[in-house]
Structures are given as structure tokens and as C-alpha cells.
Amino acid sequence: AQTVTQSQPEMSVQEAETVTLSCTYDTSENNYYLFWYKQPPSRQMILVIRQEAYKQQNATENRFSVNFQKAAKSFSLKISDSQLGDTAMYFCAFMKRRSGSQGNLIFGKGTKLSVKP
Amino acid sequence: EPEVTQTPSHQVTQMGQEVILRCVPISNHLYFYWYRQILGQKVEFLVSFYNNEISEKSEIFDDQFSVERPDGSNFTLKIRSTKLEDSAMYFCASGERATNTGELFFGEGSRLTVL
Numbered sequence: 001a002q003t004v005t006q007s008q009p010e011m012s013v014q015e016a017e018t019v020t021l022s023c024t025y026d027t028s029e030n031n032y033y034l035f036w037y038k039q040p041p042s043r044q045m046i047l048v049i050r051q052e053a054y055k056q057q058n059a060t061e062n063r064f065s066v067n068f069q070k071a072a073k074s075f076s077l078k079i080s081d082s083q084l085g086d087t088a089m090y091f092c093a094f095m096k097r098r099s100g101s102q103g104n105l106i107f108g109k110g111t112k113l114s115v116k117p
Numbered sequence: 118e119p120e121v122t123q124t125p126s127h128q129v130t131q132m133g134q135e136v137i138l139r140c141v142p143i144s145n146h147l148y149f150y151w152y153r154q155i156l157g158q159k160v161e162f163l164v165s166f167y168n169n170e171i172s173e174k175s176e177i178f179d180d181q182f183s184v185e186r187p188d189g190s191n192f193t194l195k196i197r198s199t200k201l202e203d204s205a206m207y208f209c210a211s212g213e214r215a216t217n218t219g220e221l222f223f224g225e226g227s228r229l230t231v232l
Contacts (some may be wrong), residue, residue, distance in 0.1 A: 033219035042225070044121070044208075045223040104173060108159060
């Protein structure tokens, strides 16, 4: 069975600073996806960034980037130039890759990020 | 931009009552999911649905739970006889098979309070 662990329940960062959220996972699978989802207060979860396990290059999306260490089963999220709108709960998630179909997401407990002005 | 919508946003019910939570997934999506999040705990997978049948379910999804896609647009989760421990936020999600990106699109959730 897959597990996802986020060891930081809460974090805070000053506006314009950089913050890194940690995530580790455990799986025996070789082919999978990893995700970071963001859930602003009272809003739905939205995808921040996605990494395919077979790709060595770390994914980036504007101010968001990941440090994917497959051997260590680590998948951290770096947010650069933090903005007030980044305040949210961040969930790390794992999905086993299946050819031609969708799997289901296994989530971590989340990290509550507060960006302070 | 298309989005997943859920109703009701909040429902309060008495223990033992039946509850139906409704979801309208994104129209061209083929995979549908229910997840739940008990306060302070992680988001947990309940069930996935594809081609008008359950494709996978977790241990949480026991005989008290059922899902249905009655009219080709709505996707419902029914809890037959609610228990106190069913109090949680329930999230619906949908996914598009064609891209096989793994990305799921979530609704805002339905908060269920069982008294």
C-alpha cells in the first residue's frame, strides 16, 4: 500500500520570501505520478504542479517548483516570491500510473501555509 | 472554465438518517470519485466510478455507502444510515481519461454534520 507523509502541519513565510514544503512517500511501484494540490480557505482543491516518476527533470510552474528525489522517495515543493494568495492548505498526493485509465489519489495530511505581509 | 460543482455545501442530519450528496462533474470527464476528509485528518479515497460501475473502492466504502450516476450528469453519494463518524467534508472529483495526465478536478466539498 502507498503512503504519503507531510511532516509539517503548519508553516508560515513572509511575503516575497521562499518556502519549501516537505513530502515523502512510500511505494513499491515504479510508474506513478506525484502532485501538489492547493486548497485555499473554503475553496476547492486545485492542482499546483505534477511530476511523472519516470521523468528525472524536476517540474516547474512559474513560482512553483519541485525537488523530486525518486530514490529517497521525496517530493518537496518550493514556492518562490510568496504571495498573500498562496495562503492555503497544501496536499501532497500520489497516484499509481495505469495505462489508459485513471488511478486514485493517495493524499498526505496537508501543510497549512500562511503568507504574512 | 468548467468546474465540478457539489450540493449541498453543508448538511446537518440526525444519526440514522439517509443522506444524498450530489455532484456535477466536468462534462467530458469519464472518471468520477468521492473522497472524504474528517476534520483534522487526511483526505481519504472512498470510491471511483467509470463506465457506470464502481471501478475501485476503499475499506471505508462499506454497505452503508452507494454511488449512482442517474442521469448522465449528476454523480451522487448516498449514505443509507448515517453514523456520528460519517461527519466529514466530502469531495467529489472527476478525471479525463483521454489525456491520462492523472490530474483530478475537485469540487468545493459538502460538509456533512451528523448529530
